Amino acid sequence: MVFLVAFVVTYIIFKYLLEVFIYRKIKLIYKTITTSKNSKEKALEKIDLDVDILANVSKEVMEWDQNRSDEIAELKRMENFRKEFLGNVSHELKTPLFNIQGYIHTLLEGALDDPEVNVNYLQRASRSVDRLCLIVDDLEAISKMESGEMMLDQRTFDIHELTKDVFESSELKAKEMEISLSFKEGSDRQFYVYGDKDRIRQVLVNLMINSIKYGKKGGSTVVGFYDMDQNILVEVTDTGIGIDTKYLPRLFERFFRVDKSRSREQGGTGLGLSIVKHIIEAHHQTINVRSTLGVGTTFTFTLRKAR
Ligand SMILES: Nc1ncnc2c1ncn2[C@@H]1O[C@H](COP(=O)(O)OP(=O)(O)OP(=O)(O)O)[C@@H](O)[C@H]1O
Ligand SMILES: [Mg+2]
Known part of the structure; x- marks a missing residue:
């Protein structure tokens, strides 16, 4: 009998100590985790402490660990x-x-x-x-x-006219490579867009010069415009050396060059396309590339249509 009473008393004391020192502490940890998470998400929901706290704490800690690993x-x-x-x-x-x-x-x-x-x-x-x-x-x-410091000076302009200008300024380089510069059928007319004309000129010059630098003698660079409801799609296609598919995902990175020696010989640093992408993204538009090695490359980007 005495043994039983002693056992029950010990059990109660033990349970109490367990509750005070371990379970409450875990509750506190759970509360801290939940509060910090909620405050981050800016949704201060009431914390339910009657749920299975141990399981939740373990889940939260695992989630936290995963997030930290991803962050690292x-x-x-x-x-x-x-x-x-x-x-x-x-x-x-x-x-x-x-x-x-x-x-x-x-x-x-x-x-x-x-x-x-x-x-x-x-x-x-x-x-x-x-x-x-x-x-x-x-x-x-x-x-x-x-750093988002670039201010765009946006206005309405004719992208066809601007491209014609860029054709003229690239003419000498194109002649050296015997590359013809022309508009795609149906694109030799006005197309009004809204954007920073000087920056877009920079984009066109970069793409045009690339199409000549990495072009093949006797080839061609063709520019097309497509009316796409909200936007105008600009397409620059060349019949140059092309780019291996495996390099395409890295093409817009700073300093990235497929053939370092050839590119440097041409005076390239590999910054051109990175600038081009930044300019297009500053306009909240997108640029894409597709290419077949030995056949040619096509860059396409969108610009907001002027209304
Ligand atoms: N039209 C193209 N055809 C084939 N390869 C291209 C073409 N455009 C770009 N590339 C490849 O992508 C790389 C990156 O182009 P990017 O314009 O960023 O740099 P670059 O021309 O080498 O130097 P920079 O433009 O800074 O003078 C080039 O080095 C070249 O290997
Ligand atoms: Mg370039």
């Missing part, structure tokens, strides 16, 4: 991206910088008095300075766009 993975991805980006920037800046350094040293060491080479070396150094400026300008443009 994303941060690691960004960190790698940042490292790669910094590496690319310094690499791209180094090439022209070393060239300039080389020419200046040679000039100082006596070449300055040699009329056969002095002007030539200065011209080469000057070209490298131009290239440095170009890279820094592009980087500045990208960082402005990424």
